[in-house]
Amino acid sequence: MAAVKGPGAAQKHDGSGLRIAIVHARWNETIIEALIGGAKNAMLASGVKEENIVVESVPGSYELPLAVQRVYAASQIQSTASTVAGGMGNLASGIGDLLGGSNSTTDLQGSLQPGPPEADKKEDKSLKHAFDAVIAIGVLIKGETMHFEYIADAVSHGLMKVQLDSQIPVIFGLLTVLNLGQGLARAGLDGGSGKEATGHNHGEDWGNAAVELGVKKKGWSQGKIAAS
Numbered sequence: 023m024a025a026v027k028g029p030g031a032a033q034k035h036d037g038s039g040l041r042i043a044i045v046h047a048r049w050n051e052t053i054i055e056a057l058i059g060g061a062k063n064a065m066l067a068s069g070v071k072e073e074n075i076v077v078e079s080v081p082g083s084y085e086l087p088l089a090v091q092r093v094y095a096a097s098q099i100q101s102t103a104s105t106v107a108g109g110m111g112n113l114a115s116g117i118g119d120l121l122g123g124s125n126s127t128t129d130l131q132g133s134l135q136p137g138p139p140e141a142d143k144k145e146d147k148s149l150k151h152a153f154d155a156v157i158a159i160g161v162l163i164k165g166e167t168m169h170f171e172y173i174a175d176a177v178s179h180g181l182m183k184v185q186l187d188s189q190i191p192v193i194f195g196l197l198t199v200l201n202l203g204q205g206l207a208r209a210g211l212d213g214g215s216g217k218e219a220t221g222h223n224h225g226e227d228w229g230n231a232a233v234e235l236g237v238k239k240k241g242w243s244q245g246k247i248a249a250s
């Protein structure tokens with residue numbers, strides 16, 4: 023039977039070619055950590071490689087929209103830099119071929135590729151393209167003042183703006199809960215009581231959403247819609 027409430031069964035998508043960022047606030051750390059764990063587990067289960075999940079943190083949820091925007095921009099810079107570096111590598115080996123492997127060739131290649139000798143370098147197998155999706159994670163717990171309302175509103179609108187302006191999927195991982203128990207329950211942690219007893223870890227849904235949107239967005243960029 024179809025699910026009455028919630029996201030329903032997660033669609034299956036191959037996340038092995040995806041690079042995904044998690045940007046999280048540090049307020050309410052226990053809940054945050056469980057949500058990050060849930061998001062990561064779901065992505066790993068869909069084939070996203072550990073080295074292609076990048077995690078960045080900010081003090082509180084209010085900082086999330088700017089951080090998501092800047093982290094995505096940083097990944098675009100990395101992508102361009104790695105393309106240029108790849109080109110330089112090709113240029114160096116091309117010059118090496120032209121010069122026929124003399125000593126001067128070695129010097130030239132060395133100057134174009136600074137750093138430790140190849141054998142000493144750890145192989146970095148991580149993808150370098152711009153992030154396919156970013157998950158923003160924060161936990162806002164209502165207090166006695168209006169702080170909660172202002173932050174929740176600003177962050178929700180801010181994340182949507184970043185998503186549309188940057189044209190990348192920004193997964194909304196902001197819990198806006200009335201008390202600690204609600205927060206713990208939504209991170210799959212035991213801590214609530216009654217209706218708030220241990221619940222489903224919403225981080226898993228966010229990880230699945232990031233993979234689905236990352237894969238679909240790649241397809242949409244190539245003019246592919248659904249099964250076409």
Ligand code: DLZ
Binds near residue numbers: 048160162169
């Ligand atoms: C100030 C504040 C308060 C009261 N509550 C929370 C919260 O429940 N969750 C959260 O992520 N951040 C909270 N913050 C911090 C703000 O998000 C922000 O980091 C500061 O106001 C500094 O800009």
